[in-house]
Amino acid sequence: MRFLRMRFDSRQKVDPTRTEIETIDGRRVPVTLIVNPRARHVSVRIDPARREAIATAPTPRHLKHAAQFAAERAGWIAHELARLPKGVSLTPGSVAPIRGVEHDLVFAHGRAKPRVEGGLLPRLIVEAPDPALFERRVLRFLKDQARADLIDRVAHHAVTLGVRPERIQVKELRSRWGSCSVDGVLSFSWRLILAPGFVLDYLAAHEVAHLREMNHSRRFWAHVRRCMPEFERGRDWLHEHGSELHAVGLAR
Numbered sequence: 001m002r003f004l005r006m007r008f009d010s011r012q013k014v015d016p017t018r019t020e021i022e023t024i025d026g027r028r029v030p031v032t033l034i035v036n037p038r039a040r041h042v043s044v045r046i047d048p049a050r051r052e053a054i055a056t057a058p059t060p061r062h063l064k065h066a067a068q069f070a071a072e073r074a075g076w077i078a079h080e081l082a083r084l085p086k087g088v089s090l091t092p093g094s095v096a097p098i099r100g101v102e103h104d105l106v107f108a109h110g111r112a113k114p115r116v117e118g119g120l121l122p123r124l125i126v127e128a129p130d131p132a133l134f135e136r137r138v139l140r141f142l143k144d145q146a147r148a149d150l151i152d153r154v155a156h157h158a159v160t161l162g163v164r165p166e167r168i169q170v171k172e173l174r175s176r177w178g179s180c181s182v183d184g185v186l187s188f189s190w191r192l193i194l195a196p197g198f199v200l201d202y203l204a205a206h207e208v209a210h211l212r213e214m215n216h217s218r219r220f221w222a223h224v225r226r227c228m229p230e231f232e233r234g235r236d237w238l239h240e241h242g243s244e245l246h247a248v249g250l251a252r
């Protein structure tokens with residue numbers, strides 16, 4: 001197999017290396033090889049946002065082993081990648097969910113702010129002087145909406161638990177939906193705005209609860225429940241549909 005002849009210099013810091021592996025029936029699947037000193041073994045996982053497999057090695061010396069490990073699982077990787085939901089591009093004419101409701105994305109020449117026209121088939125009308133700017137404007141609109149909703153829900157839950165977050169960040173997060181740093185900064189994935197409102201609300205409650213309990217102990221979940229008695233609904237929804245959110249506006 002061709003990739004096994006790749007050479008790695010173990011003295012250098014290694015940037016992610018992209019490669020392809022071949023399944024028994026000849027399909028080629030993309031794999032990114034990374035070094036993570038905190039990893040204890042070589043491993044392989046699927047990154048739904050990038051639609052590729054990530055093979056991890058604890059040291060540069062183990063990269064070849066990680067590549068081989070991935071190659072032995074080429075069939076599984078191809079199967080998992082094929083199972084990912086089809087990508088939804090944020091281009092004029094496509095349909096994307098906002099707060100769980102499908103919206104037609106409509107381009108208009110102009111400079112006005114994006115606006116939603118309701119009705120049975122709601123439309124998000126995004127103006128730009130040039131269609132090439134459309135996707136960027138849609139993304140900015142979605143991030144702004146996510147930030148507004150999250151600020152509102154975080155403030156609400158923070159009162160319930162008697163805590164005060166330092167700051168709220170909304171950005172692209174690859175492998176999780178939110179996080180809470182030791183200095184009280186809450187980070188969230190902008191993609192939560194695509195999901196029904198109770199899902200974003202659950203994530204807000206989850207990260208706010210970390211300001212009380214920096215772990216996932218029973219005490220932690222009790223705080224989440226105080227914020228949101230039916231939090232499981234949001235957690236289950238993400239478990240089941242999370243990869244669909246990653247398929248919107250594919251990361252390139």
Ligand SMILES: [Zn+2]
Nearest residue numbers: 206210215216
């Ligand atoms: Zn957590």
